Amino acid sequence: MPLSLNLSPDKQREMLRQMLTIRRFEERASADYLAGKIYGVVHCYIGEEAVAVGVCSALEKSDRIISTHRGHGHSIAKGADLKRMMAELYGRRTGYCKGKGGSMHIADFGIGMLGANGIVAGGIAIVTGAGLAAQMEGKGGVAVAFFGDGASNAGPFHECLNIAASWKLPMLYVCENNLYAAQTAAAATHALSDIASRAAAYGIPGLVVDGNDIVAVYQAASRAVDRARSGAGPSLIECKTYRWRAHTERRNQPDPREKEEIEAWKKRDPILALERRLKEEGGLDEGERSTMEREVLAALEEAVAFAERSPFPLPEEAGEDVFSA
Amino acid sequence: MPLSLNLSPDKQREMLRQMLTIRRFEERASADYLAGKIYGVVHCYIGEEAVAVGVCSALEKSDRIISTHRGHGHSIAKGADLKRMMAELYGRRTGYCKGKGGSMHIADFGIGMLGANGIVAGGIAIVTGAGLAAQMEGKGGVAVAFFGDGASNAGPFHECLNIAASWKLPMLYVCENNLYAAQTAAAATHALSDIASRAAAYGIPGLVVDGNDIVAVYQAASRAVDRARSGAGPSLIECKTYRWRAHTERRNQPDPREKEEIEAWKKRDPILALERRLKEEGGLDEGERSTMEREVLAALEEAVAFAERSPFPLPEEAGEDVFSA
Amino acid sequence: MRELSYSEAALEAIAEEMRRDPRIFYMSTDPILPLLQEFGEQRIKATPITEAALTGIGIGAAGSGFRPIVDWRQVTFCFVAMDQIVNQAAKIHYMFGGQVSFPLLFRATVGGGGRVAAQHSQSPYSMFMNVAGLKMFLPSTPYDVKGLLKTAIRDNNPVISFESSRLLRLKGPVPEEDYTIPFGEALVRREGRDATIVALAWLVHEALAAADELDKEGISVEVVDPRSLVPLDAERIRASVQKTGRLLIADEAGPTAGFSAEVAALVSEDRATFARLKAPPKRVCALQVPIPYSPVLENHVFPDRNRIAAGVRELLKA
Amino acid sequence: MRELSYSEAALEAIAEEMRRDPRIFYMSTDPILPLLQEFGEQRIKATPITEAALTGIGIGAAGSGFRPIVDWRQVTFCFVAMDQIVNQAAKIHYMFGGQVSFPLLFRATVGGGGRVAAQHSQSPYSMFMNVAGLKMFLPSTPYDVKGLLKTAIRDNNPVISFESSRLLRLKGPVPEEDYTIPFGEALVRREGRDATIVALAWLVHEALAAADELDKEGISVEVVDPRSLVPLDAERIRASVQKTGRLLIADEAGPTAGFSAEVAALVSEDRATFARLKAPPKRVCALQVPIPYSPVLENHVFPDRNRIAAGVRELLKA
Numbered sequence A, B: 001m002p003l004s005l006n007l008s009p010d011k012q013r014e015m016l017r018q019m020l021t022i023r024r025f026e027e028r029a030s031a032d033y034l035a036g037k038i039y040g041v042v043h044c045y046i047g048e049e050a051v052a053v054g055v056c057s058a059l060e061k062s063d064r065i066i067s068t069h070r071g072h073g074h075s076i077a078k079g080a081d082l083k084r085m086m087a088e089l090y091g092r093r094t095g096y097c098k099g100k101g102g103s104m105h106i107a108d109f110g111i112g113m114l115g116a117n118g119i120v121a122g123g124i125a126i127v128t129g130a131g132l133a134a135q136m137e138g139k140g141g142v143a144v145a146f147f148g149d150g151a152s153n154a155g156p157f158h159e160c161l162n163i164a165a166s167w168k169l170p171m172l173y174v175c176e177n178n179l180y181a182a183q184t185a186a187a188a189t190h191a192l193s194d195i196a197s198r199a200a201a202y203g204i205p206g207l208v209v210d211g212n213d214i215v216a217v218y219q220a221a222s223r224a225v226d227r228a229r230s231g232a233g234p235s236l237i238e239c240k241t242y243r244w245r246a247h248t249e250r251r252n253q254p255d256p257r258e259k260e261e262i263e264a265w266k267k268r269d270p271i272l273a274l275e276r277r278l279k280e281e282g283g284l285d286e287g288e289r290s291t292m293e294r295e296v297l298a299a300l301e302e303a304v305a306f307a308e309r310s311p312f313p314l315p316e317e318a319g320e321d322v323f324s325a
Numbered sequence C, D: 001m002r003e004l005s006y007s008e009a010a011l012e013a014i015a016e017e018m019r020r021d022p023r024i025f026y027m028s029t030d031p032i033l034p035l036l037q038e039f040g041e042q043r044i045k046a047t048p049i050t051e052a053a054l055t056g057i058g059i060g061a062a063g064s065g066f067r068p069i070v071d072w073r074q075v076t077f078c079f080v081a082m083d084q085i086v087n088q089a090a091k092i093h094y095m096f097g098g099q100v101s102f103p104l105l106f107r108a109t110v111g112g113g114g115r116v117a118a119q120h121s122q123s124p125y126s127m128f129m130n131v132a133g134l135k136m137f138l139p140s141t142p143y144d145v146k147g148l149l150k151t152a153i154r155d156n157n158p159v160i161s162f163e164s165s166r167l168l169r170l171k172g173p174v175p176e177e178d179y180t181i182p183f184g185e186a187l188v189r190r191e192g193r194d195a196t197i198v199a200l201a202w203l204v205h206e207a208l209a210a211a212d213e214l215d216k217e218g219i220s221v222e223v224v225d226p227r228s229l230v231p232l233d234a235e236r237i238r239a240s241v242q243k244t245g246r247l248l249i250a251d252e253a254g255p256t257a258g259f260s261a262e263v264a265a266l267v268s269e270d271r272a273t274f275a276r277l278k279a280p281p282k283r284v285c286a287l288q289v290p291i292p293y294s295p296v297l298e299n300h301v302f303p304d305r306n307r308i309a310a311g312v313r314e315l316l317k318a
């Protein structure tokens, strides 16, 4: 793995910390949701952390990404503030969206995170517009669409890949193939099991990557980013991965997946895998690992405390922000 | 060409007659449009006749097709009545749609012609529903989507090919690649020039066919129909062809295409090509050809006369047919 | 009488009709388990997330002799299918001169209250009312949802069943025998003298609660539930307003060019009704904003029994 | 003053703004030649037939610092983009708490009269009025289309420019100097005493013709042109009706839950205006049907000066 050389132990530890942050954030979000402190609906990314962190580690802060209904991981990986995220989940005025968005709509345009999106495939065209903007800006910027296997069957996937390929936009289309769209197995709705094979229709690279191997994801993304920055156009990267939890955190949510399948994937924990690798390579010892865990949890506690002491919006604020000045 | 053996001289003469009927029908429609007897907008299929006739010659009457804004050719090829077609163009009560549809909306469900459609790619899903119906009926029926190169960039193309492939629907997706979508060259909007190469994304056959060679079209369609009837699923057939006239019959319609390009394609007239072949093989002599011309023109005159003597609808009939009983 | 929830009643309508007519089949992303168990994968199809394609496939299958049910699930998801709804389903019978019919049921949940923010809390039925060629209804009780769904499934046109998210668990009496409810028949849920409230779905219940409250103040309120939106029973609504002289319309959607505007217009443009109006018609609707997430904000956006009662009091002061 | 056609005036607004601001670029299937010649392929993009993608790309480019113009061309074609319009463009500023703005112009022609049948003759602006978060206008003159387009391009929100197919070739005075027309300001096109006609686009001209006719009969009609639909100038409309006591709304769209219903509601729900109404408000609209092809049928569907005049006469008989 020549490119793995690019990944200093520092960078790998940072990637580990981000994956751990996503996991702990969502464990807490799930608990607080069931405790009634978070409302509506929460979709957890747990098990898929290597995709968001692997891809975003290959990006600059000024690059832009878009997310899905399952958006916490992408937000954290792009550098979002945990406090404002948690405050948003808590419906507070200090949240990213002043309490107007919630879990499905966290965005931070300041760090190039163009938003979670409640519509399957709804963000693909929007971030393609960010890719067009990057091309027109001419500063070598890149844009990344994250979307699920389910979304890859929808019209915008096709329309945008064709446009991006034909206009040579600096884009990465990252499909998180976690084998299910809500309760429906991808096998039942996809003509072919490899989504990456759709890239050939547009004459662009289509890669299948082990989405639980963060180094593999990082390498594939880095190559695609180089290609995009050089003006050679978009790539499609399919990351095979799996969500550990049910589609949403609702109680008694149906889950048609076999227990064995879930357990098998849990054995391929992306966090443990990186941890092991780092330890083997001497980049992490047990003490550093515990410190990291403590720090992550401390940051999370701070975020929760911030959310809890933040005020709810005033009712009348519902009338604001319909239009921009 | 082993399959050409299937094509008796009778059948080939019938195909010739149909192509000729389309051409003469549209020459007349264009003239009558410019004379103010036909309203709105007329899109001519002239130059592409071999696609509609070649494909429909491989179908049974009970099979179903759907058309586009450029729909006269498909209607005639599927067996529509010239009188009711012309009466519709003339806006008369005796027309296929009682004067409610016009050129862009001719349909005859009785012969499995599910309609011309004014929305680019708008018919692809509808006829896929006819394919699903055929599968559920279990009588070996087949459904055919005709659509343009422009339509192949739109979402429904992708959504439906994936569904049809995944459900193994008895479908033919026939792309009429005439190199332009209105004023825009396909080269400017397609990542790859061969639309057939998109079939691989769904694991189905994708064929490029000379759309001006009716025997080639017929053979490709026949194979795809066999495949569909046998339960093996859909095929994508791309017919390379060309429209001789501007996008619509409006006066002073812009047409960015080079004169040389148009002239070169006119030399590849699908009607002349079949005529020549038939004559060479002894299936047609000059006398038969003149008779055919006379008969086609006579049928057309009859259609025009029928249209002209048909009454316009009563104004109040505008309020009927909003809902079915 | 036996009680069922709103969603159980809906499911029962569909299952009974599917038993009766083998031409009915059902398409949705994520199939409904009891239907899948009874009817199997051939008639209960799990589909990709392609509401546009599904809608079109439904139209084509309907035009080929079947009677499809396309479940968009949340109404939000049907906007990807809007071309198929507005340009195809609504017009296809008319523009082809009535050649064949397109018996087709669309299902969609509507409404807020779930803290699921702007995209997932919509009530856009008025947009569809504006399109000629679609029938649609929005029931307020388990009894009505079952009867109206059966009518819809037997109708030979595209019909949209809007179902209220807030009411899915509401229980109510539902007879075992087969029954249908005709479109275009509003129901007077409560009789009264002083003012008419025309309310939809969840707000029918809020209106009834407001009426109870107002009753204590000596104000007698009539509550009319239109049930179907297209066709809309203008006559019964007008008759009620002619009696009471006052009209309040309660809608979980925003007011602008909405159902509430239509009812206000239908009532005030009618000469006989206009002549008896003692006060200007009043719309008590959601604020004209996207729906926010935080409970404080969301609660503020929607009308409820208190705002309805306050509105009626105002009408009486006029 | 120099005369331009409606479509020339629109083009001039766009060209002038594009010269002023390099962040503006233009996307449409089939580019407009004069724009392409002046600004080149980088800023005038010929796109595939993918209005959904274009609309989304516009949103993303707007959120990234550009000011895109997305030309849907005929409004019909924007229904494939409805998810991006309703679920994204209209809500994105609000649901993200106003973080950034999305300056974005959509263009669409509307209206009938072209004998192009149901799919190509739509006037569905009311559907968009029902969605919170979109501004929109529908000009009736070359002067207005230019001034409103400039306002729209400088606005920091998604704005829809509905442009009337019937008026594209209409000529009228357009000054050479830069000017803008604010949203939300209706214009009294003709003053009168006996009745107010609120009319849109082509029907403004029909209403003026009807007013001329009625003038001969001694009936004095005021014609109000709202120009922008969201925001809508309820005050000026109400002020006119308070003066005349009678209201007729003329709209090329069908009435149901439409612009005409909204105006009827806005006027009748207002206490002061209601008090002065001498007759029920009247809607003179297209029939609530898809638009048919044949000239006899199409002419019958649309309102015109005669129906407007007849409507006013009826109002005066009340």
Ligand SMILES: Cc1ncc(C[n+]2csc(CCOP(=O)(O)OP(=O)(O)O)c2C)c(N)n1
Pocket: A068, A069, A070, A118, A119, A120, A147, A148, A149, A150, A151, A152, A176, A178, A180, A181, A182, C029, C049, C051, C077, C080
């Ligand atoms: C257009 C649309 N249809 C349906 C839904 C409901 N829905 C929410 S998430 C989801 C499954 C998405 O699957 P996938 O794209 O694979 O993402 P994953 O949840 O697996 O991350 C569905 C059907 C939606 N949000 N949008």
Ligand SMILES: Cc1ncc(C[n+]2csc(CCOP(=O)(O)OP(=O)(O)O)c2C)c(N)n1
Pocket: B068, B069, B070, B118, B119, B120, B147, B148, B149, B150, B151, B152, B176, B178, B180, B181, B182, D029, D049, D051, D077, D080
């Ligand atoms: C959704 C949509 N967008 C735009 C149009 C306008 N339009 C009509 S035909 C056409 C070109 C279609 O090109 P193609 O699919 O290649 O068919 P062809 O005309 O070449 O037969 C366009 C853009 C439309 N009818 N529908």
Ligand SMILES: [Mg+2]
Pocket: A148, A149, A150, A176, A177, A178, A179, A180, A181, A182
């Ligand atoms: Mg998935």
Ligand SMILES: [Mg+2]
Pocket: B148, B149, B150, B176, B177, B178, B179, B180, B181, B182
């Ligand atoms: Mg073409």
